[in-house]
Amino acid sequence: MSIITDKKRVEEIVARGVIAEVLPTKDEFLKLLLSGKKLKIYIGFDPTSSTLHLSHAKNFILLEEFRQLGHEVIVLFGDFTAQIGDPTGRSDARPQLTEEEVKKNVKDWIAQIKPLMNFDDKKNPPRVLFNSAWLSKLSLKDLIPLASQFTVQQMIERDMFEKRWNNDIPIHLHEFLYPLMQGYDSVAMDVDVELCGTDQIFNALAGRTLMKRLKNKEKFVVAVNLMANPKTGELMSKSRGTGVFLSSPPNEMFGAVMAQPDEMIEVLFINITRIPLNDIKEILNTGPKEAKMHVAFEIVKKFYGEEKATLAKDEWISVFSKKEGPHNAPELKLKKKNISILDLLLESGIKSKSEARRLVLQNAISIDSEVKKNPEEIISLKGGEILKVGKKTFFKLLK
RNA sequence: GCGCAGGUGGCAGAGUGGUCAAUUGCAUCAGACUGUAAAUCUGACGCCUCCGGGCUACGAAGGUUCGAAUCCUUCCCUGCGCACCA
Numbered sequence: 055m056s057i058i059t060d061k062k063r064v065e066e067i068v069a070r071g072v073i074a075e076v077l078p079t080k081d082e083f084l085k086l087l088l089s090g091k092k093l094k095i096y097i098g099f100d101p102t103s104s105t106l107h108l109s110h111a112k113n114f115i116l117l118e119e120f121r122q123l124g125h126e127v128i129v130l131f132g133d134f135t136a137q138i139g140d141p142t143g144r145s146d147a148r149p150q151l152t153e154e155e156v157k158k159n160v161k162d163w164i165a166q167i168k169p170l171m172n173f174d175d176k177k178n179p180p181r182v183l184f185n186s187a188w189l190s191k192l193s194l195k196d197l198i199p200l201a202s203q204f205t206v207q208q209m210i211e212r213d214m215f216e217k218r219w220n221n222d223i224p225i226h227l228h229e230f231l232y233p234l235m236q237g238y239d240s241v242a243m244d245v246d247v248e249l250c251g252t253d254q255i256f257n258a259l260a261g262r263t264l265m266k267r268l269k270n271k272e273k274f275v276v277a278v279n280l281m282a283n284p285k286t287g288e289l290m291s292k293s294r295g296t297g298v299f300l301s302s303p304p305n306e307m308f309g310a311v312m313a314q315p316d317e318m319i320e321v322l323f324i325n326i327t328r329i330p331l332n333d334i335k336e337i338l339n340t341g342p343k344e345a346k347m348h349v350a351f352e353i354v355k356k357f358y359g360e361e362k363a364t365l366a367k368d369e370w371i372s373v374f375s376k377k378e379g380p381h382n383a384p385e386l387k388l389k390k391k392n393i394s395i396l397d398l399l400l401e402s403g404i405k406s407k408s409e410a411r412r413l414v415l416q417n418a419i420s421i422d423s424e425v426k427k428n429p430e431e432i433i434s435l436k437g438g439e440i441l442k443v444g445k446k447t448f449f450k451l452l453k
Numbered sequence: 454g455c456g457c458a459g460g461u462g463g464c465a466g467a468g469u470g471g472u473c474a475a476u477u478g479c480a481u482c483a484g485a486c487u488g489u490a491a492a493u494c495u496g497a498c499g500c501c502u503c504c505g506g507g508c509u510a511c512g513a514a515g516g517u518u519c520g521a522a523u524c525c526u527u528c529c530c531u532g533c534g535c536a537c538c539a
Contacts, residue, residue, distance in 0.1 A: 222532050285491095309489065316490050343488045374489050409482085412497060416483040444482075445489065 057124040059088045067119050070331065071324045072112060074252050077262065077275040086246070086274065087123070095120050096128035097249040098185070098239060100136040101159040106166050107297040108353070109251075109281045109289070112325040114170040116278060117180070117249060121171065127180045128243060129167075131160055134186035135235050160184075166300040169357045188242040189235055200234050203267055204260070209233070212256050237261035240273055247274045281325055285317040304358045304366040305380075309446070311350035312370065316342045319349055327352045373448075379423075379440055383448035388435065391453055395419065396429045402441065402449055418444050421451075 058064075064087045067073075068080060076083040086093065097117055099110070114129075121127040133156045164173070164182070171180050209230050210219060218225050233256060240248060240261035250258045258275040265273040282289050298310040314322065319342060323334045327349065338345050347367065355363035372378045386402055393401075399410035399419065413419055414429040420442045421433065441449040 224531065313489055316488095318490090341488095342490070346488085346490075370489085406500065407502085408500065409498090411502095413483065416497070418483050445484095 093246040095247040098130040134189040233260035308366040386449040
């Protein structure tokens with residue numbers, strides 16, 4: 055299979071704005087891509103959780119572009135390193151995952167990224183590897199020479215560690231091993247390029263160092279943007295509820311994009327869609343609401359196809375713009391015909407009675423657009439009523 | 454090993470015998486306003502409640518006390534300093 059070296063196409067990929075930084079330099083990377091050499095490109099993930107969001111998606115989309123150029127791409131699951139926990143982010147120790155948990159997470163991942171990468175390609179499918187394959191076999195005898203390639207000063211220099219050091223927050227010895235191991239991945243797979251988030255540059259550079267020292271090979275580090283909010287610097291995260299999850303059904307995904315801050319519109323266009331930059335400018339001129347709907351549509355389309363994306367858009371307009379209520383609310387089957395509002399809410403997934411009571415007192419509950427104010431009220435159901443909890447949650451009640 | 458300082462709700466961080474289910478900030482939820490954006494305002498934010506209150510909680514286990522997040526004992530964990538250091 056030959057490598058596509060169409061200059062315009064390659065340059066577009068590199069210049070779009072998805073790639074933040076390339077080490078040693080962008081120009082040399084461009085040269086490499088245009089050389090016609092088949093490259094081995096990998097990206098690594100910790101399968102510690104099974105929830106993926108859009109910032110994961112953007113990495114796979116980029117990887118797919120390289121695959122389509124004809125390069126060998128590898129999705130590496132850091133099942134071994136996941137047990138250590140990447141010191142990037144926080145200081146919490148990660149739970150050790152069992153083999154089954156890892157397997158399940160990986161299965162979920164593949165299912166979620168299937169729309170983004172063509173795993174069924176016969177000639178050049180993406181490869182999926184696990185770093186336990188080589189890391190679990192390393193002995194101390196192997197580890198020591200690896201560790202001797204780095205100094206403690208180099209490790210401590212790292213922002214994360216420096217901060218913790220200065221604030222008397224624990225730094226565990228094994229955390230120093232993390233960059234070593236991630237670096238060794240590059241050696242074991244003998245890759246040419248590592249794709250990673252800008253927060254991973256330190257780890258990726260460890261791999262670059264090892265490649266140079268052990269194999270005398272120049273490994274490129276392609277750092278992609280993290281899709282941070284340009285105004286606040288915040289990342290998409292689960293805890294803040296700002297994430298758009300790949301596992302969400304179309305309607306939810308559409309809504310999650312609409313709930314993004316305005317500043318994210320352009321970021322989303324650039325990273326998740328492949329609409330030409332000039333066109334994006336025009337779309338942004340249509341105003342924030344329109345532009346956001348446009349990008350939401352594009353994103354849902356990517357995962358679920360045009361038809362479902364259109365439905366999701368219509369649904370959103372009907373529910374939130376026109377406040378007409380959903381066409382297809384999730385169904386909630388009830389055992390009893392006569393039920394108190396309180397019990398009804400518990401059935402719908404509210405965790406505690408106190409919380410349910412609170413919601414009622416705050417006028418957050420309505421049935422068929424009628425606000426219910428008494429938690430004890432017994433209602434008798436005919437079936438088909440729409441229960442609304444807060445502004446986002448709807449249920450169709452069935453007997 | 455010795456000494457010192459700590460361990461409080463999702464996080465940060467007050468509180469040092471009763472008025473503490475625990476100040477405050479962030480996050481979260483609801484309502485108003487809106488474009489399910491932002492900003493702003495209001496309220497809620499352990500569990501149960503016949504709304505009087507009850508129950509469970511401040512690293513763990515015991516104890517003192519009418520009463521403990523707060524005092525004592527032991528244990529576990531963390532940081533800092535000292536010592537040790539093939």
